[in-house]
Amino acid sequence: MVKSYMPQPSNTAAETATLTEKNAPPRELPKAYDPAAIEDRWAQYWVRERLFDVATPAPGSGAAPAFTVLLPPPNVTGNLHMGHMFEHTETDILVRWRRMLGQPTVWVPGTDHAGITTQMLVERQLTGEGSSRQQLGREAFVKRVWQWREHYGGAILSSMKRIGDTVDWSREYFTMDENLSHAVREAFVRLYEQGLIYRGAYIVNWCPRCQTAISDLEVAHEEQQGKLWEIRYTVIDSPGEFVTVATTRPETMLGDTAVAVHPHDERYKHLHGKRLRLPLIGRDIPVVLDEWVKMDFGTGAVKVTPAHDPNDFAIGQRHHLPAISVMDETAHMNAEAGPYQGLDRYEARKRILHDLEAQGLLAATRDHVNAIGKCARCNTVVEPRLSTQWFVAVNKPAREGGPTMASLAIAAVTVDAHGHKPLRFTPENNEKIYLDWMTNIYDWCISRQLWWGHRIPAWHCAACQQITVARQDPTACAHCGSKDITQETDVLDTWFSSGLLPVTVFGWPPADGKPTPDLTAFYPTSLLVTGFDILFFWVARMIMLGCWFMQDVPMPDGTPRPIDEIVPFREVYIHALVRDADRQKMSKTKGNVIDPVEIVNRYGTDAVRFTLASMASPGTDIAFNEARTEGYRAFANKIWNAARFIFMNVDRAREAGIEIDPTALGEPPTAADDAPLEMRWIAARTNSVAAEINAALGEYRFHEAANLVYQFFWGDFCDWYLEISKLRLDFSDAADKSTTKAALTLLLQTFESALRLLSPFMPFLTEELWHVLYNGNPPAKSIALTRYPQGSAHSDDPAESAFALLQELIVSVRALRKDLGVEEKAAVPVRIKPLAPRLPFAQNLEIIQRLARVSAIETLDSLPDGMPVRATPQFDVQVVYEKKVDTIAERERLTKELARYEKEQANASRQLSNESFLGKAPAAVVEGLRRRAAELEMLLDKTRKALEDLK
């Protein structure tokens, strides 16, 4: 039967029982590990017990500096996908690791209101009900979205709990929470007061389906095969003469207010100052000269439509041209389009081309590849549209000579006088990408024509047309006092509020001008783990806004805040993308999305986490492949069974009257100088692998850390140490109890350390086994609250090299046995010719006997001819067995080996006879090669002789 070993919340040290206590429950674990049987239980326990909530340290409490991470807030509309799971796995590993290093560790979760996406979803729902946003009206619609959010907004948070994210749930936020909304409004008002927010008519990317402006970043460009049409515009006062312009969007010609040519273009010099007749509409428009025009593209003459193209808008500004919009907000032609009014833009294009052709004004139609912009949310082709929007001036200082938002954001990643960067990117090349963008940044359009979001706190006055921006809703115009004011209908870009999160989640704006306790304790955050796709959207905005507002918040002691204290985070780790097994980007439309929850249900969370971690080499995309997850499920099962073996022996020990002090279990594994070799070895090995894992995690080398713990647990611990332990776990009356007890104690300590090393990667399995190991009376409420083994950086423990020799002998004997066809169960004698002093064989006879099935070892000065030999630099070994060797196979093997040695030896001797090598290479390299060359000489002799013997 399966017992549950849930710890009692009321555990105290006094209640800690010994492992061998008579009434302790038997450790009966099922033979195969079943993640489903334990994962939900622990997931709930971690949340219910609030194990990872962190209170704000009292100011001046002297607490260790906090490790703080802000979770990139998933959209309320979202479900957990593989990308999230990957991001969360990496973050959770780091967060668990840091916590186990003893730092107060806070990982702040929350969700984003996701303006456009959420509004779209709810509108779709309304459509299904035969209703619409317009029918409901703004207030009722917003209420409806809130209801929707109450219902569905928590899906992703539940999944986070299920996969074991150790976030601080007490700090969970939603970007439209009252306090955060208040902070957003404060930020807007301050920027407005500083003259950094302005309103104006500009060309923006307009989504005709969402019917809102969207930012440049929200436009996805797509190359497509299109056409380039050449259209003739007649020259006024010059009968029969044309100017031919080239365009990809003929429907916009209805809004043309000029034709531009390059001032130096000889072909058009005679047209300078002339006027043209716009076809179809008949408007009289000028020829203007502008250096922006590329002479070698198209015909060198460009139609200028200031209301429908950003470049044309700029030309229009330079030449004071009128801007005529010919489309409405749904991309249908409006009254300015004359006969084409009411037509959809593509229908209008068809009709216009048809009419032009009929009039002989269509000069040519050419194939042309161009990039069209599509709305990143709904895939509708974006229409550049002239409209009045709100902008943040990112290149303007608040005061003469002061920094700009962009300049601060650049300074944030620039080396200061002390050679120190306030903010670092990993992988490093992202810094360059970020800097390029920040250096060429345009003003940020922050208004959206949506209903769901933070409404812009500005009021328009009907009387004086002025704008009132205020912290409190005004009742009258601040300029003329008129009561006839109405609030701006636009809301803010979602990224405006999420860009403020690093300050707002910690209580900005401070009421008294001093940093809040949370800001003091947790700002700047330590690390941001996020994807490349939101580097500009979010990371850059957080840096701009965070730096901008925090420069005005003094340090706790009242001194001005230095640059490395105003940045929102000290490090940004940009993770890779998870692709499908064929390296394709996962997308709903392709139908290749892998649902992590489904995979988790089949393999267990730990196996999926381990898969992701083991492939998470910085900067390299992951092709998620289930075969690996299968492998890591096997790994979990292996550990489970190692635990079963260990617990079985604890039970046997108890029956034999051997008691292990549970307080000793958490000690780092150590072995006395006179302890058996494998004990000294595993203690040293645990120590060195711990150091290696810590080093790897410190450099975000997740794959390396994961592989180290995998090799250690499976290879070192299970394959070697556990097998040898079977010799030591002798509970018979004849055995020396203290020896057995020492062996069992070290086994338990090593296992306990290994569980802790593994726990950030496989939190569920390790939590379960750790509690069982402590028999339900663990020293902490969770393995996640214990200390991570540190190890020591360099350890040249002689036990490690001695054990390596022992392993080499055992492997050689096993291989010889196979060559000779010895039955698995048969024990055979071996002969050894030692070639080095102090070989660790005589003292470890029983290990060799057991692991290589050897009956006796004979040490000789020379080995008899006629039998196969395995030769190493330290020893030669022979297995004594009469059965005939497979001569052909053996010859083949030796021939290959000989070729390999010969090649290597040729290389080595060439190098060693090279004067410049001897002169320039480091001494250690030369010395190493000399030693190897001597070894090769010997190995070659032996191999040749062995081949001779076969004949």
Place this chain on the structure above:
RNA sequence: AGGCGCGUAGCUCAGUUGGUUAGAGCGCUACCUUGACACGGUAGAGGUCAGGAGUUCGAGUCUCCUCGUGCCUACCA
């Protein structure tokens, strides 16, 4: 059009500043139902590191070119 990245075993991927014999998992072959584990054990096979040139005593690693491939940025009508 610019910029970045990748190409290593049948498959999926490691390989930190150039340094002796290029690694792992899966798959494959052979043997083993040994009292933790067949989601296992043991031993194997498998690579001219895409191709070419260069720098160097020494190149999977640095430089250039070619081929293949992926991504990002961009206001060429």
